[in-house]
Amino acid sequence: MATGRTHRTATRSRGIPEATVARLPLYLRALTALSERSVPTVSSEELAAAAGVNSAKLRKDFSYLGSYGTRGVGYDVEYLVYQISRELGLTQDWPVVIVGIGNLGAALANYGGFASRGFRVAALIDADPEMAGKPVAGIPVQHTDQLEKIIDDNGVSIGVIATPAGAAQQVCERLVAAGVTSILNFAPTVLSVPDGVDVRKVDLSIELQILAFHEQRKAGEEADAQADAVLAAEAAAAEKAGKGPDGDVPAVMPA
Amino acid sequence: MATGRTHRTATRSRGIPEATVARLPLYLRALTALSERSVPTVSSEELAAAAGVNSAKLRKDFSYLGSYGTRGVGYDVEYLVYQISRELGLTQDWPVVIVGIGNLGAALANYGGFASRGFRVAALIDADPEMAGKPVAGIPVQHTDQLEKIIDDNGVSIGVIATPAGAAQQVCERLVAAGVTSILNFAPTVLSVPDGVDVRKVDLSIELQILAFHEQRKAGEEADAQADAVLAAEAAAAEKAGKGPDGDVPAVMPA
DNA sequence: CCATCTTTGTGCACGCGTTCACAAAGACAT
DNA sequence: ATGTCTTTGTGAACGCGTGCACAAAGATGG
Ligand SMILES: NC(=O)c1ccc[n+]([C@@H]2O[C@H](COP(=O)([O-])OP(=O)(O)OC[C@H]3O[C@@H](n4cnc5c(N)ncnc54)[C@H](O)[C@@H]3O)[C@@H](O)[C@H]2O)c1
Ligand SMILES: NC(=O)c1ccc[n+]([C@@H]2O[C@H](COP(=O)([O-])OP(=O)(O)OC[C@H]3O[C@@H](n4cnc5c(N)ncnc54)[C@H](O)[C@@H]3O)[C@@H](O)[C@H]2O)c1
Numbered sequence: 017m018a019t020g021r022t023h024r025t026a027t028r029s030r031g032i033p034e035a036t037v038a039r040l041p042l043y044l045r046a047l048t049a050l051s052e053r054s055v056p057t058v059s060s061e062e063l064a065a066a067a068g069v070n071s072a073k074l075r076k077d078f079s080y081l082g083s084y085g086t087r088g089v090g091y092d093v094e095y096l097v098y099q100i101s102r103e104l105g106l107t108q109d110w111p112v113v114i115v116g117i118g119n120l121g122a123a124l125a126n127y128g129g130f131a132s133r134g135f136r137v138a139a140l141i142d143a144d145p146e147m148a149g150k151p152v153a154g155i156p157v158q159h160t161d162q163l164e165k166i167i168d169d170n171g172v173s174i175g176v177i178a179t180p181a182g183a184a185q186q187v188c189e190r191l192v193a194a195g196v197t198s199i200l201n202f203a204p205t206v207l208s209v210p211d212g213v214d215v216r217k218v219d220l221s222i223e224l225q226i227l228a229f230h231e232q233r234k235a236g237e238e239a240d241a242q243a244d245a246v247l248a249a250e251a252a253a254a255e256k257a258g259k260g261p262d263g264d265v266p267a268v269m270p271a
Numbered sequence: 272m273a274t275g276r277t278h279r280t281a282t283r284s285r286g287i288p289e290a291t292v293a294r295l296p297l298y299l300r301a302l303t304a305l306s307e308r309s310v311p312t313v314s315s316e317e318l319a320a321a322a323g324v325n326s327a328k329l330r331k332d333f334s335y336l337g338s339y340g341t342r343g344v345g346y347d348v349e350y351l352v353y354q355i356s357r358e359l360g361l362t363q364d365w366p367v368v369i370v371g372i373g374n375l376g377a378a379l380a381n382y383g384g385f386a387s388r389g390f391r392v393a394a395l396i397d398a399d400p401e402m403a404g405k406p407v408a409g410i411p412v413q414h415t416d417q418l419e420k421i422i423d424d425n426g427v428s429i430g431v432i433a434t435p436a437g438a439a440q441q442v443c444e445r446l447v448a449a450g451v452t453s454i455l456n457f458a459p460t461v462l463s464v465p466d467g468v469d470v471r472k473v474d475l476s477i478e479l480q481i482l483a484f485h486e487q488r489k490a491g492e493e494a495d496a497q498a499d500a501v502l503a504a505e506a507a508a509a510e511k512a513g514k515g516p517d518g519d520v521p522a523v524m525p526a
Numbered sequence: 527c528c529a530t531c532t533t534t535g536t537g538c539a540c541g542c543g544t545t546c547a548c549a550a551a552g553a554c555a556t
Numbered sequence: 557a558t559g560t561c562t563t564t565g566t567g568a569a570c571g572c573g574t575g576c577a578c579a580a581a582g583a584t585g586g
Contacts, residue, residue, distance in 0.1 A: 314532090314533065314534090315533075315534070315535095316533085327536095330533090330534065330535060330536085331535080331536075333534090333535085334534090334535055334536070338534085338535070340533080340534055340535080341533085341534080342532075342533050342534040342535080343531075343532045343533050343534080344532080344533070344534090345532095345533070345534085346534090
């Protein structure tokens, strides 16, 4: 082992910050767009603007991958696309199963951007016997009975859950037992999984609620004073009354 | 508690951390489930488990809202549901428009959890003239021409973008110009908006890529050594060659 | 009224992520 | 070859978020 060889491995393989990993797909998307326009090189400033981030952050992110830029010039677009793709594991094919082919599951199955980056829909799975055999997005839906076999046969390690919330944990357990180690969950539930299994969730409702919070803050900056007085009175009354017998808790304010 | 009148306002109205805001909907969901089971009180430990977070974190989060717990007992479920709802701005009705009624937009329109928490689908908007008038989820789709009028008439401040990526920025600008100040973007693009407008994005592709990264790491912990040797050779060759004349850059592996 | 026991609310320390600011690297012109 | 000019890569400072650990609060029982 030569002297300078170890440094690279140590730099790369050891802990890329999670925040950086989450931004790599963003950079990759911007770079792909540049690549399609046959742009040969790009500066950190330009790329950062395209990805919607700070240029210093972008440079630091790239520094975790290695020194792929050229000072005074910038980054070679094609080369960087390859490096990031490789780092993210997109140079290999990832078979994915979608479980729960309802409104959302069907939309996901039809989603083109799915296959565009190394992800291949290996199977669509639903518990409804009526759906078995019916093609969605050109792929026949299979019954839940087949779940374990499908995962095993296709070497699936990534699963997408789009079932109702009530079924999600159970589906999750079957997926994990069958060998899935990464789950993307669309159902509004907290999934509990053993160590070594990654779960990411996409939750529309939570996103809207966060927006509503900021929206309320924006709207009620000046009107807050008066509203606050009313609410304080209410709250004080409620506090005094304790947990009253009937519906004294205001719950959701009617229109 | 007669003395602490001022303290409360000061504590609450000033900056709730963003990370806390993002967790409030999670707590709210867990609390709502408890409420439906008529559970009167809950400890921070129990609630934290239900929400999938650390109990100390939960207590600190709640401390930003005020002192709503009772030591030795826990938190009053109904009261807390109300306080969090109010804090998030869910005690009022938020009319929402969805723009782009394709696969995803239609799924969103059909989503029940949408209306369940103060969010009301005020209108569905699409650029396709064919779709105009057709009902989706019981709501007739309206043409993009009407966008400004719809937003104005309904006092919409939250918009959801589910159009193809190419149209997203343009749609975004029209929404903002019409008065929308919060946007939930499903299109895989970086939206640029003026100050004062909040954008949150939901990006399936990014989530999958993050999962793939961790998946690759899990799989290649021991096989890394040999693969690394090969890749190092490749990289070294590529480095030496610089940006070669033809397609020496591997780019994304074709299907 | 006092003791005990449970659970909150928070001070504190630590680690991660962000941003600034600049020295070093290298392209390019002369 | 040398100087200039651009842009990277990163050291260092800072701020935010997390989690520990515990004192204070208050319920409950005697
Ligand atoms: N539709 C949306 O836009 C949207 C948005 C956010 C979240 N979600 C969530 O995504 C999930 C799916 O939403 P949807 O609108 O598609 O619901 P849906 O009712 O249309 O579809 C659910 C599907 O899951 C299937 N299913 C039920 N139990 C199953 C099981 N045990 N195994 C396999 N399949 C099972 C059903 O047969 C059905 O086809 C829900 O949890 C919903 O809350 C949906
Ligand atoms: N389907 C999914 O599961 C999924 C997942 C993640 C992201 N996305 C993204 O969400 C977006 C929509 O996906 P989809 O599968 O529903 O696509 P789609 O093609 O089925 O639907 C797009 C709809 O937008 C409408 N539209 C186009 N331009 C418009 C404009 N300027 N104004 C108003 N409406 C316009 C079209 O008429 C069409 O009805 C895409 O950007 C996609 O990348 C989709």
